[in-house]
Amino acid sequence: MRLDESLLTNLPPFSKLDKAAIADILQHATTRRFDAGVSVFEEGDYADRFYLLLDGYIRVVRITPHGDQVIALHIPSGQLFGIARALGRDTYPATAITASETLALSWPAELWGEFVAQHEGFSTETYKVVGQRIADMNNRIFEMATQHVEQRVACAILRLINQTGRKVDGGIEINFAITRQDLSEMTGTTLHTVSRLLSAWEKAGIVKSERKKVTVCDPHKLVVLSTGTG
């Protein structure tokens, strides 16, 4: 599959590189398309490749010994993922599931060292992305320990519309199919509680919730809920 290098020049990891460097990087890349809801790699797999998400969304997931899923975070397009090498690992620390139809580039893990050594933008972007995700997960740990369910769900939805939101008439909608179950797995609650919360918020005019779809009409009120007002 042939790829236009102009597709990459505006993406953060490549924005500081010249055409020759990009062409070189592209030569070693593999392009792959994934359907929604399939796994790109699984926790514990040998990390033989690293990825750049061109289009779509990736859901980073871990499975408990009882078989329950916990959604750690979502990755928007333009970001690197599966970068176990950057964390000093040779296996993936979590499972990556596509949250929508997805297009991704990937390279053999052996090239990781070369990339970060030779391309300034590549390494700084890596630090940035890794830092963001640590902060993200850090916040989640704090929320889990201190906030109530309603506040956690509000936070989760706010994060989703910030990172993966799309403006539509009447609000901002989450740009991929998301179920009550998904939201419960992100917030450590049940789909029933999420359903009740969304119903209540819909009556209050804060959100509009349909099947596999959530639109935020009044972000400000959600922020108020997320910080706790009772």
Add this chain to the structure above:
DNA sequence: ACATTAATTATGT
């Protein structure tokens, strides 16, 4: 303040 259980209804292929 939440989970669990269970019954019921809606929605997409």
Add this chain to the structure above:
DNA sequence: ACATAATTAATGT
């Protein structure tokens, strides 16, 4: 028609 998703009420910790 069938499976999956969502709602709702009742009951439990």
